[in-house]
Structure formats: C-alpha cells, structure tokens
Amino acid sequence: MRTALLAAALLAALAAPAAAQRLLDWSEAEVALVGQHGPWPLPPARDASNRISGTPVGIALGEHLFNDARLSGDGLMSCATCHQAGRDWSDGRARGRARVDLDRRTPSLWNVGYLHWFGWTGAGDSLWAQSIRPILDPLEMAGSRERASRLLREDKDLACGYERAFGTKPDGDDERLLVDAAKALAAFQATLVSPRTRFDDFRDALVAGDREAAARYGLSEQRGLKLFIGEGNCNACHFGPRFTNGEFGDIGIAFFVRPGEVDSGRLGGIATLAASPFNLLGRYNDDPSGISARRTRHVRHLHSNFGEFRVPGLRQVGRSAAYMHNGGFATLEDVVRHYSEVSPDRLHSDGTPLVRPLGLSAQQSTDLVAFLRSLDADPPPRPAPSPLCP
Amino acid sequence: MRLLAALFAFFFANAAWADCPLDLGRGTGLVIFSDHYMIAFRPDPLRIEVGEPFALLFNVCTKSGSAGELVAVDAQMPEHKHTMNYHPSIVSKGDGRFRAEGLVFHMAGHWEISIDVRAGEEIERLTHDYYIK
Numbered sequence A: 001m002r003t004a005l006l007a008a009a010l011l012a013a014l015a016a017p018a019a020a021q022r023l024l025d026w027s028e029a030e031v032a033l034v035g036q037h038g039p040w041p042l043p044p045a046r047d048a049s050n051r052i053s054g055t056p057v058g059i060a061l062g063e064h065l066f067n068d069a070r071l072s073g074d075g076l077m078s079c080a081t082c083h084q085a086g087r088d089w090s091d092g093r094a095r096g097r098a099r100v101d102l103d104r105r106t107p108s109l110w111n112v113g114y115l116h117w118f119g120w121t122g123a124g125d126s127l128w129a130q131s132i133r134p135i136l137d138p139l140e141m142a143g144s145r146e147r148a149s150r151l152l153r154e155d156k157d158l159a160c161g162y163e164r165a166f167g168t169k170p171d172g173d174d175e176r177l178l179v180d181a182a183k184a185l186a187a188f189q190a191t192l193v194s195p196r197t198r199f200d201d202f203r204d205a206l207v208a209g210d211r212e213a214a215a216r217y218g219l220s221e222q223r224g225l226k227l228f229i230g231e232g233n234c235n236a237c238h239f240g241p242r243f244t245n246g247e248f249g250d251i252g253i254a255f256f257v258r259p260g261e262v263d264s265g266r267l268g269g270i271a272t273l274a275a276s277p278f279n280l281l282g283r284y285n286d287d288p289s290g291i292s293a294r295r296t297r298h299v300r301h302l303h304s305n306f307g308e309f310r311v312p313g314l315r316q317v318g319r320s321a322a323y324m325h326n327g328g329f330a331t332l333e334d335v336v337r338h339y340s341e342v343s344p345d346r347l348h349s350d351g352t353p354l355v356r357p358l359g360l361s362a363q364q365s366t367d368l369v370a371f372l373r374s375l376d377a378d379p380p381p382r383p384a385p386s387p388l389c390p
Numbered sequence B: 001m002r003l004l005a006a007l008f009a010f011f012f013a014n015a016a017w018a019d020c021p022l023d024l025g026r027g028t029g030l031v032i033f034s035d036h037y038m039i040a041f042r043p044d045p046l047r048i049e050v051g052e053p054f055a056l057l058f059n060v061c062t063k064s065g066s067a068g069e070l071v072a073v074d075a076q077m078p079e080h081k082h083t084m085n086y087h088p089s090i091v092s093k094g095d096g097r098f099r100a101e102g103l104v105f106h107m108a109g110h111w112e113i114s115i116d117v118r119a120g121e122e123i124e125r126l127t128h129d130y131y132i133k
Helices: A002-020 A028-035 A056-066 A127-136 A145-154 A156-166 A174-189 A198-208 A219-229 A266-275 A291-298 A332-341 A362-373 B002-013
Strands: A256-258 B030-033 B037-044 B054-062 B069-077 B089-094 B097-103 B109-118 B123-132
Touching: A028 A198, A028 A219, A056 A156, A056 A174, A127 A174, A145 A156, A145 A174, A156 A174, A198 A219, A219 A362, A291 B097, A332 A362, B030 B123, B037 B109, B037 B123, B054 B069, B054 B109, B069 B089, B069 B097
Parallel strands: none
Antiparallel strands: B030 B037, B037 B054, B054 B097, B069 B109, B089 B097, B109 B123
C-alpha cells in the first residue's frame, strides 16, 4: 500500500514537469515571428491581369484543359502528365521528363496562385503566361497556337466552356485563343490551395495565447521551428504564410547542368521575361490600371542574379521530393545537411551572408526536419471534374 | 514623434523654408534635412509590407525656398550589402513634388533608403533608415 502511494506520488512529481515542458518558452518576439507564417489558408488568389480569374466557369474550363493531352503536339501529353494531382501536382522525379529529360525539377503547383514570379527563374510574371510555356516548348508539350485554337473552336464541349467563361464564341485569332486557354488554365491552378497543417494549429494557438492547444505540437517540431526563425535565419527568405518571399536567392547549389554548361538562373529568367510577348507589359494583360505590371516594369538586372533561383514555398514540402531546382537532393535530411555544411566559398556575399554553414547537431537536424514535416497535410480527395456543358 | 515636433519647430523658426509645402496628404510623413535641403516623404500605402511593392511620395525643398529635383531613389540592406531587386522610377508632379514607384523590400530587417536630390549642378544624397518587420 505504502509503496503504491509512493509510486503514485513519484509519478505525479515526474508528470508535472513533463506536462509543463510540452510547450517550450516562446518570447513575445518569437510569437510575432511565428505569427507571420499565417494565418492559413489565405483568401482566394485573384489576378487582375486575367479577366476570368476566380470565376467558376473559367476554373471549370481550365481543369478540363489541364487534363487534355490534345494541347500537345503528339496528343499524348497534358499538364497533368507532369503535374499529377496524386503526387502533389508534381511528378515525383528529380527532373522533369518529356521526350527528353529536362534540366529542372517539376515544381508542385500547390499555392501557385499567390506567387508573383513563376518558374524556378521567374521567367513568367503571371500564372497564365507561365502556362503558355510548356504548351509551346518543343522539349515539353510541343504544341502550337494553331493547335490550341483549333481545339477550342472544334471541340464542342470546350467551345461551349469557352463561351461560358469568356462570354464570346472562340473565334479570335490563334494567339489570342492560346492566351485565353492559358488564362483558363491559370484560373484553375489558382484554386490549388494546400490544406491546413499541424503547424497552422500551433501557430494559431500560440498567437491566441492558448497554451493547452499549442502544447499539442511536438517538442521536436517546436525546437525545429525555433531554429527556423532564429539561429537558422531560414525565415529571411522562407517568409510569410507560404514560407517564401517570392524572390530569388543563391544558397550554394551547383548550377552546372553538364560539364561546361551552366544554368544561369534568375539572370536568364529576366532575359526570357523581357523577350516574351506574353509578359504583363504586353497586349494580353487584362488589367487597365497597370498595377499588376509594377514588378515587371521595375525589375532590375543585378550581377548577383547569376545562379539565383526562386525561393520555394515550403508547404507540403515533405510530400514532394526531390528538392531544389535541379532535384539535386533526394530527401529533406539532405537539404538540412546542405544548410548545415554548405561551404562558405560557394556563397557569394559582400556583407553578412544570409546562408552560412550552421553546423547543426544530429538532434538539431532531426528537429528541423520534424518542423518541416509539420508543414505537410493530406489533401481532401478531389471530385472528378464535372462536365463542362452537360 | 518628439523628433518630428522638434523638426517642425526648427522649420517654422527658419522663415526661408516657409514656402516649402510639407503636406503630403493623409497626415504628414517624415522630414529629413541637410544644410541645403529639406525633404518630406511618406510611403504609399502607409505601411510597408515585406515583399509588397510600394511607392514613396516626396516634397523636395531647398534652403532658399525653391523647389529641388529628386534625381534618384534607391534602398539597400547595409548588413547584407544588397539592394532591392527592383529599380524605382520617378515621376515629377511639379513644385518639388515627386512620386517614386516600384520599391519592394523583399526581406524583413534594416533598409536604408538613399534619396539623391539636386537644385543646381551638384547632387546630394540624404538617407533614411527603415526597420521592416
């Protein structure tokens, strides 16, 4: 009897500090920094440069086109070939594969509607312009203006869907119809918003001062998050609710594609953008105010653009390996090892570098990965697209 | 705030500055000055968000009371020695009033904006520090 009591007392004594430890100490400054990564989800994305953005009829047309292989030159490849719903809108490969292997990884399309630069180098300044690229690229879908416009005109369902979305029959010139197809594709992709995660529950509880709810978030995840917003300085670039500031950075990833050939990153992206007839300064921008074109008008050429790539958002990151623009890392553990061990020689910075070898302990690395994984969640099942014009 | 009040006191005590209009609408912005210039400015929108484009509205005045010219506006993070990824453009609204469009602070932290002004030949640079959260 006495031993039982003693054991109970001991247990209580042990349990008390353990329970109190479920929530680490979070300073006011840290709470503010954590708060910046939410709330989630954001309000639906709207794109002033796309007149059917956010319209149910435009979204429906876009979803049908997204899955339609007839947009490609040989009728065998659709957007969904590489951006697969069941693979978090990517393809699970280190680098994209079409007829040939591509040099860059297929990015996931989660939360793509909130971006302002598209592709790894920001060669696109709108979601619709970025959606034209794979259709015309001879290495990818190898389609054409004529092919896309013929499809919209001649397929009964698509022609009907077009008329509902745009209010006119598909009889514009070929290039305009290609752009409209891309605007429908964009309207659809902007609806791909990743679900709430365990991190979001923690963030909301912490900001609201609800210690009990906050303590449901694992200790390892909490420590990893502290590293992320603290010593790791990760939030300098992976900022805000999407965990990206939408701009570009150089974190010391090799940019050799093959011996003797480099991927110039943002440098090439700006050049491609400037040369594109579909950029926001061109005739296809539906926004008369000019506000949507501000970044394009003012973007600046910098020496440091060479070898910079867009800062990826980190929601659903654990679900869509491989990592980096070239798929060079297979796992999140590899990514964290990179940030832990990166050689300062590979980082070009005159001032205090934003990225430096962190020299993480095994425990810290585990914590950081645990935090990153708390940004993942299972998306709800998707219903099959409803018919365009039943 | 007290500093601003002090600046205004200074300003009104110096009759030569009196013609310089400091009102930028929607409340007055910040005022900085050198031996030759007095510059009032404010962001539009008033709150600068990380990664979001904003404009700066300026009134540039010289000590003699005449309007000055805004030649260039730029910003950098002194700690990391990098500039903005955007190059602001300047539109003159007449009478020493200007609008600089296309600024983006793409990271949180300390940004130093540089304001290049001129009334005659020589360009003078004034600076101001922003701490963005």
